[in-house]
Amino acid sequence: MADSNEMDNHSESGSSNDSSSSRQSNLHSLSSCISEPETPSTERSLLFEGSFNISWHPDTEFIVVVGGLGYIGSHTCLELIKSGFNIVIIDNLSNAYRNVFDHLGELAEKYWETQGRPVPLMRFYEADYGDADAIREILKEFIKPPTLEGGGSNDGVLRSRVKGVIHFGGFKSVSQSIQEPLKYYTNNVAGMIRFCEALQDFNIKTLIFSSSATVYGSVANIGVPLMEEYCTHKAETFMDHNGQFKTVQGGCSGLTNPYGRTKWMCEAILSDLAVADPEWTIVALRYFNPVGCDESGILGEDPRGVPTNLMPVIMRVMTGVSPALLVFGTDYPTADGTAVRDFIHVTDLAHGHIAALAAAADGRIPKGFRTYNLGSGTGASVLDIVRVVERLSDTKIPMKIVDRRDGDVGTCVANSMRARLELDWKTEKSLETCCRDILNFFACRKEGLVPVGV
Ligand code: UD1
Numbered sequence: 001m002a003d004s005n006e007m008d009n010h011s012e013s014g015s016s017n018d019s020s021s022s023r024q025s026n027l028h029s030l031s032s033c034i035s036e037p038e039t040p041s042t043e044r045s046l047l048f049e050g051s052f053n054i055s056w057h058p059d060t061e062f063i064v065v066v067g068g069l070g071y072i073g074s075h076t077c078l079e080l081i082k083s084g085f086n087i088v089i090i091d092n093l094s095n096a097y098r099n100v101f102d103h104l105g106e107l108a109e110k111y112w113e114t115q116g117r118p119v120p121l122m123r124f125y126e127a128d129y130g131d132a133d134a135i136r137e138i139l140k141e142f143i144k145p146p147t148l149e150g151g152g153s154n155d156g157v158l159r160s161r162v163k164g165v166i167h168f169g170g171f172k173s174v175s176q177s178i179q180e181p182l183k184y185y186t187n188n189v190a191g192m193i194r195f196c197e198a199l200q201d202f203n204i205k206t207l208i209f210s211s212s213a214t215v216y217g218s219v220a221n222i223g224v225p226l227m228e229e230y231c232t233h234k235a236e237t238f239m240d241h242n243g244q245f246k247t248v249q250g251g252c253s254g255l256t257n258p259y260g261r262t263k264w265m266c267e268a269i270l271s272d273l274a275v276a277d278p279e280w281t282i283v284a285l286r287y288f289n290p291v292g293c294d295e296s297g298i299l300g301e302d303p304r305g306v307p308t309n310l311m312p313v314i315m316r317v318m319t320g321v322s323p324a325l326l327v328f329g330t331d332y333p334t335a336d337g338t339a340v341r342d343f344i345h346v347t348d349l350a351h352g353h354i355a356a357l358a359a360a361a362d363g364r365i366p367k368g369f370r371t372y373n374l375g376s377g378t379g380a381s382v383l384d385i386v387r388v389v390e391r392l393s394d395t396k397i398p399m400k401i402v403d404r405r406d407g408d409v410g411t412c413v414a415n416s417m418r419a420r421l422e423l424d425w426k427t428e429k430s431l432e433t434c435c436r437d438i439l440n441f442f443a444c445r446k447e448g449l450v451p452v453g454v
Helices: 004-014 019-034 072-080 099-115 132-138 174-179 181-203 215-220 258-276 312-317 347-361 384-394 417-423 430-446
Strands: 062-066 087-091 122-126 162-167 204-210 236-239 245-248 279-285 289-291 325-328 343-344 368-374 399-402
Touching: 019 279, 062 072, 062 132, 072 099, 072 347, 087 132, 087 215, 087 245, 087 279, 099 132, 099 289, 099 368, 132 181, 132 343, 162 181, 162 347, 174 181, 174 258, 204 258, 204 347, 215 258, 215 279, 236 347, 245 430, 258 279, 279 347, 289 312, 289 347, 289 430, 312 325, 312 384, 325 384, 343 347, 343 430
Parallel strands: 062 087, 062 162, 087 122, 162 204, 204 279, 279 368, 289 343, 325 399
Antiparallel strands: 236 245
16 A cells, blocks of 8 residues: 555645645545555556566556546546556547557656656556456456455455446447437447446446536526536435525436437436445546647547547648538527537546545545536637637638537536535636647647557
């Protein structure tokens, strides 16, 4: 176990402001997942898939990140590594590239070199998270030996070195989900069920689930920041935005697309699972609109196929791949008529996962199922984004106004008080920083500093 001096070192070195130092201090309760530089038998080098001739200290623990090479997953992995966590990435590369793992390794080495400390353990397995047999094979490697104090299967109970799992394995395109709903229900819903069954077999019962603001459906249009209670899975009484006590029944209303329905269904299933087995701690993080990328310019959003989210599309226009940005609707009841979203820097979002893991580990979140909005609480319109990118890049972005896109809502902004109060988390980075970081990523690409995905 890392002692508190050790952890204090992590905290000082990894933090540049008050909020990140409080985030770091929250990690004490997860200290066994944090690597221990002075433990002689703990392997320190980066571990790539297929080269597992290594041994590690019997106490070593890990966070599993499913979908860890994708856009949000890779940024979360980077922040986990910077916080000192040992990680196991499982990704089937359906919407990510293998060399993202190399980039993570480079960034990890660079970061820990400046701290004068070894890099935490990183493993990558190419596997489909919904393939329960493959997942079981991987998890077998992480069973604690029976000889360890508090470990092993002497009492018939399996104990794992995996202290928590973050699940980014779902598909996420609204438009594709409308065209191919079965693909979405199979991967996002059926896959998650099989995955949870595998976790259960190894007694791994701390799960952070990537949910989405899309679960609010057309409720988002009410024009006030959305509280988690506007979409619940059981009856709840709460004080609404008008200060009135209200009781809501579990359920949803006005889900606008199959992608959103898969996220809602997954939440409902996880909520039921936590009722049936109170050993589970399940946190569903409802992402608003993640944009931006790591300030290094090395990690970015690099999907396979043609992107449909606003920011990657704007970048395609800027780099000349697409002739113009199609603006989907200028007749929404918003200030400029274009849709309003709550854009959040992906690094802030990544920190939200670490905050959730820490809160789950030290009991600030009770066992069971709990949802949190991860958003800034501030809306920006499609045209606002275009203006910021144009100003920062000194480039005109050609636009064409077209009809509203199927499955879209007009406004979707978070009330993020629950995450602030219970997870000690809030956004730090501005919309301008989001856009600047993305422009930097593309500039690095253009200069050949970052190879395209392979
Ligand atoms: C939706 C979900 C979000 C989820 C994301 C996953 C809602 C309210 N939000 O995001 O929680 O994480 O899907 O993909 O359901 N736009 C254009 N032109 C483009 C692309 C987008 O005008 O070429 C507009 C869209 O109409 C929308 C806004 O930009 O109003 C943002 O779109 P996008 O980036 O795709 O995200 P959401 O659909 O809001």
